[in-house]
Amino acid sequence: MESLARCPARYKVLAAALLAACASSCAPPAPPTGQATNQARYFGDTTPPQGQVFTFNNGAEPETTDPGKMSGQPDGRIARMMFEGLTTPDPRTLEPLPGQAYRWDTSADGLTYTFHLRPGLTWSDGAPLTARDFLWSWMRVLQPETAARNSGLFFPIEGAEAYSKGELTDRSKVGLAAPDDSTFVVRLHSPTAYFLFLTQYYTFLPVPQRVIEKYGVRWTRPENVVVNGAFLLDKWRQGDRFEFTRNPRYWDAASVKLERVICFPVEDLNTSTNLYKAGVIDWNPSGNIPAQFIPYMRQFRDFSSGRFQGVYFYSINVTRKPFDNVWVRRALNASVDRDAITRDLMKGSRDPWALFAPSGYPGYVPPDSIHYDPRYARECLAKAGYPGGKGFPKVAILFNTSEDHRRVAEAIQAMWKRELKIDIELSNQEWGSYLQATTQLQYDIARRSWIGDYLDPNTFLSMAITGDGNNRTGWSDPRYDALIRAAAREVDPAKRMATLRDAEALLLSDGPMIPIYHYSTTELVKPYVRGLYPTALDTHPLRHVWIDHDWQRKPVAAGAR
């Protein structure tokens, strides 16, 4: 609650201080009227830091800062600052731009990518960085001993899956090669339209072989780590902070304006928002504002929100009765009033969503959404053999303990009671037990969410294939699996997207999942921070960021920082 209070007194003091500073240093002084009103429209303190120092909250202590082994956003943010992949994301669209590779060729069949590295690339200790570094780093992720959690992203590469499972031991059979120091060749087993996107993902970042072989798991400590990205790790104290400085040996160091970046691992959302308000941090990234404050935040110019590639859904365990019956699943799907949930419960902080894959994939036209239609839902339930809800067994919605999940579950429980006359129980479990129950299919209906790794509907749709570890519904349809596999083999982008669309239509019609809402990014960024844009994956290449000490003279419209 505390972060919501208005604090006009402080702004007055600040405005006075700014005016005084301005009067002594610049003539003519800026018009005072505009300044006072501008100040009032920002949620946080708007005094820029001294020099090019950027401070933000990373949301949690990273589990590891080893790019090959990590999985999770706080970890990824740290890795992307220190390392750069073959490509690097465009700060606005996340399209792959040349990174360590300055150009690449794709074969006509879409199966071979040849990356040409920039001449003269070096690690931060001065050692040359070559194609062999990429080869070693990628093979490291695939080695079973590394136990990399994201090795699955490499599976479009020829032989990668078999090698990572220990079924293939001949390294040369894996489709990776470094014919010379500046050429890196990747052979895929099927044309993977999103492969270039992957080359900027943190699991694909190069890591320093010599340092890892010398220091083992301690190689990422500030005193040991050697990087190839825009920033060097200067200080780290567990649970306290990371501090980075500019890497002078980065190939594009001249364009990096920030001299120092500091990030804190603050988990409490109120605390994070308070730190932003007080001006301790310049950026409160998405996910760090308490949900109930978001409607209030919308009035401020330093708040921004956009679509985020994630979907909140209910997963149905089709191995249990009565959910093995497709009409039951259709009835449940058609009787969830998603608009009411997002409008009344979430106060507009999320968008209702009745598709499985989220929005914003270039070239993808989704199928028809599930319609909210209680009458149709009742017909479905009658077809399933439970007319008017009669004889419907007692089942439960499982969610991990959280007030937000409970509220959604209560709303859906009431909707199903009202429209279908069925009684559903609520069951909450703490995180570890909840994960166990969902992975082992020990539930009826469970709250889940999924966030994409790359900008392609495949990152969502491929998880529903038979036996995928993220399926967790027991649902299996050979037609669906065939469509997903056909899409992976398709070279023509339009045909491929059409196949994925058919797959999604099938998934929605068969209803093992009940999509509920689309995630949004909701962040607070100081108006003097430039080069930081809302993106669909909520990833932000920080090397483009800089502090504009003169921001009030040329204010930029919100959202176009």
Added chain:
Amino acid sequence: MFTFVVRRVLLFIPTLWVIATLTFFMMRLAPGGPFQSEKDIPKAALEQLQKQYGLDQPLGVQYSRFLGNALRLDFGPSYKFPAREVREIIFDSFPVSLELGAWALLLSILIGVPIGMFAALKQNTAADYGAMGLALAGVSIPNFVLGPVLVLTLSLGVFVFPPALWQGPASRVLPVLTLSTAYIAYIARLTRAGMLDVLHQDYIRTAYAKGLPERVVIFKHALKLGILPVVSYIGPAAARVIMGSIVVESIFAIPGLGRHLVNGAFNRDYTLVMGVVLFYAAFLMVLNLIVDIAYTWLDPRVELA
């Protein structure tokens, strides 16, 4: 005295063993494991991790290996933070909790004891009721309310102290105040009760009758016994203030040990939980021992044997 200390220290060993064993098996009984996550982990990676951490061994082997390692104070790497040793995590974050707790305890004694004495000497006056009313309020306000209120007023309202984080002396003020308020209040009430008890005893009357000045009677004769309830409270209070500052550590984003215990349990971070639990247990036993020793010094009637 010496034999008492030796015997108590020897008793630590079976106590710690029981705690270690209970914690070990309770952790394993909890559903789920340390490597599960919302995103599926590849089977090969999972098997590799379990092999690395010895989780593929029978439970009995795991248990005896754990006990052997614990004897050498080596709990191995954390499951959640694989590049960090549990020992390292404890040694990094405990000093922070200790500092926070020590300041809070010091403040509680320095403010609580004088207030309690004052209230006792002015028993049943407006001043007494006022002081005890405040103390009641202090005990009643939970720190997850007090902390945000302090941040709102002293940090966001008028920027006197930073709203969170652990850097520089100014950042200590709000968390220490938040943490100590309840203890100030409780210590004030204990002191008052203890002092009232002593002030009505015959030897105090005798002291007054001897013509001793009130200052001497109170500080030399009454306080020494009147404060005994506070001393016996300080042991558990120190333990609670140092270990139980989880809420305050969370509100103020302080890199202390408390959060590791809670998060460790949620993450099924077996090694981290074992390390922290045993560390806390040992710490609590040492504190209690110190309190018992302090007792003999304050109250000659108590004998340690």
